[in-house]
Amino acid sequence: MKKLINDPEDVVDETLDGVVAAHGDVVRRLPDTNVIVRKDAPVQGKVGVVSGGGSGHEPGGATGYVGEGMLDAAVAGEIFTSPPADEMSEAIQEVDAGEGVLVITTNYEGDIMNFETGMEMAEMEADVETTEVVTNDDVAVEDSTYTSGRRGVCGTIFVHKVAGAAADRGYYLEEGRRVAQKANDNTGTMGMALTSCVTPEKGEPTFDIGKDEIEIGIGVHGEPGVERTEQKSADEIADRLTGEVLEDLDLDPGAEVATIVNGMGGTPLSELFILDRRVSQILDEHDLERYDAWVGDYFTSLDMKGASITVMELDDELIELLDHAAATPALTR
Numbered sequence: 605m606k607k608l609i610n611d612p613e614d615v616v617d618e619t620l621d622g623v624v625a626a627h628g629d630v631v632r633r634l635p636d637t638n639v640i641v642r643k644d645a646p647v648q649g650k651v652g653v654v655s656g657g658g659s660g661h662e663p664g665g666a667t668g669y670v671g672e673g674m675l676d677a678a679v680a681g682e683i684f685t686s687p688p689a690d691e692m693s694e695a696i697q698e699v700d701a702g703e704g705v706l707v708i709t710t711n712y713e714g715d716i717m718n719f720e721t722g723m724e725m726a727e728m729e730a731d732v733e734t735t736e737v738v739t740n741d742d743v744a745v746e747d748s749t750y751t752s753g754r755r756g757v758c759g760t761i762f763v764h765k766v767a768g769a770a771a772d773r774g775y776y777l778e779e780g781r782r783v784a785q786k787a788n789d790n791t792g793t794m795g796m797a798l799t800s801c802v803t804p805e806k807g808e809p810t811f812d813i814g815k816d817e818i819e820i821g822i823g824v825h826g827e828p829g830v831e832r833t834e835q836k837s838a839d840e841i842a843d844r845l846t847g848e849v850l851e852d853l854d855l856d857p858g859a860e861v862a863t864i865v866n867g868m869g870g871t872p873l874s875e876l877f878i879l880d881r882r883v884s885q886i887l888d889e890h891d892l893e894r895y896d897a898w899v900g901d902y903f904t905s906l907d908m909k910g911a912s913i914t915v916m917e918l919d920d921e922l923i924e925l926l927d928h929a930a931a932t933p934a935l936t937r
Contacts, residue, residue, distance in 0.1 A: 605807040607907075612804040616659045616682055623667055627933040630671045634698060637691050640667045641677040645699045651771040651780050652676045652699035655708040655764060656692065657715055658684045660803070661824060664761065664903030666708075668934030674768035675708075675932070679722075683803050683906075684825045686714030692722025697730045704733035704777035708763055708784060710756030711740040735777055737784040739763050741793045741914065743852040744821030744830050755823050758866045758903035759791035759914045762926075765935070769928035787922060792849040795912030796829070796841060797822045797868065801905045820844060824868070824905045838875065842882035845913040850890060855917055857891035862898070862926060864914035869904035871911055876900065879911055896926060902934070 609615050616638060623640060624633050632643050646652065655666040656679030662668060666678030676699035681687035696705045705726070709719045716738065723734040741759030767784040775783065797819045800809035810826040813819060818836065821829030836844075855861070865880040867873070880899045887894050895918055903912070918926070930937040 605802050607804060609804055615804045616680055619659065619662070620667065620680060623933055630931060630933060634694060637694055638680040638687065639677060639691050639695045639698070640670050640680070641695065641698050642670055642672070645676050646701035647676070648701050649703065649774070650701060651703045651775065651777050652696070652701065652705035653708065653767050653771050653780070654678070654692070654695050654699060654705055656680060656687045656695070656719070657710055657712070658682065658686060660684050660906045661904050663901070663934030664758070666764065669761065669764050669932050671930065671932030673772050673928055673930030673937070674764050674935065683805065686712065686718045689718040689721035689725060692719050693725035693729065696722060696726040696732055696734060700730065700732045704735070706767055706771070706777060706780045706784065707734055707736045708760065708767060709736055709738045710760050711738050711753055712756065713752065733777060735781045737763065737767070737781055737788060739788050741788065741791045742823070743792045743849055744794050757793045757795065757824055758864055758912050759788070759793045759916065761864065761902050762791055762862065762914065762916045763787045765930065766922060766925045768930065769925035772928060773925070783921065783925065787916065790853070790922070791914060791916040792852045793912050793914040794845040794848050795822055795824070795868065795910060796820045796845060797908055797910035799870065799909040800826055801869065801908035803906065822910070824903065826905065838878045839882045842879045842913065843886065846883050846886045846915070849913060849915045853915060853917060855890070855892060858893065860893045860895045860918040860923070861887065862896040862916045862918055863894060864898040864902055866903055866912045866914065867901040868908040868910040868912070869901060870907040870909040873900065876911060879913070883913060895923060
């Protein structure tokens with residue numbers, strides 16, 4: 605294992621300190637926690653928006669998306685481990701300005717259990733009104749190692765963007781939940797891996813894959829996909845991933861969409877643009893209008909080589925919220 609770390613046990617702690625050191629004008633860290641919050645939180649007159657998850661998905665796991673126009677707070681667990689309920693409660697209470705807090709949870713059993721317990725704690729301890737949206741955009745598998753139902757993966761970032769913009773524009777709590785749920789329901793993602801990732805504490809690949817093999821439909825923790833196959837071209841991979849997402853969404857010709865071609869942490873940007881080139885062609889072939897395209901590392905799996913493709917169907921409301929200004933460590937609009 606070759607990594608730019610100190611002690612493997614300090615990776616998450618030092619990562620969060622680094623985020624604050626680089627972006628202290630935007631975020632701060634709650635003392636003795638792994639909670640990152642907006643520097644100006646709570647923002648009066650606005651619904652709070654909170655998310656989080658295991659570390660190792662940077663800038664996903666949500667800490668990269670805290671700031672104006674997106675999340676008010678994010679709670680980081682250890683690598684690929686759900687954050688504790690008490691820290692979720694602290695995050696909720698810290699950002700509540702009396703308008704309630706929307707919690708966005710990726711569909712992993714540990715996250716759901718701990719986040720919902722944290723919501724209950726905040727309601728009991730500080731009388732904070734909360735509601736939740738569980739993201740489940742992964743079209744590859746219905747049930748997986750960590751979930752009942754579909755996994756929440758890179759499409760969650762679109763939900764963060766929409767929910768944060770809605771809160772910024774004065775949506776009430778239930779209206780914010782409604783539009784965040786719409787964004788989730790309109791979104792599909794499918795990913796693949798060329799290699800495993802290497803977790804800092806384990807120091808070796810989390811799964812074995814042959815040098816000429818790829819895994820289709822894999823999860824962001826290395827959970828098995830739907831097929832282990834020989835290496836394929838970028839166009840073949842884009843066809844498979846995008847095709848299955850479009851089949852799941854069942855869009856009408858002429859629909860407007862936004863896309864993410866997301867790297868898994870170890871994929872060169874040039875290769876992501878090669879994939880996106882083919883995604884654009886596929887959308888044209890299906891008579892779909894691409895309104896926005898994001899290409900880069902948005903929801904990773906440490907140093908895994910691979911990619912995922914996300915498509916979200918848009919309407920006028922979602923376009924307005926997608927376009928709304930945002931200023932976070934990982935995304936500025």
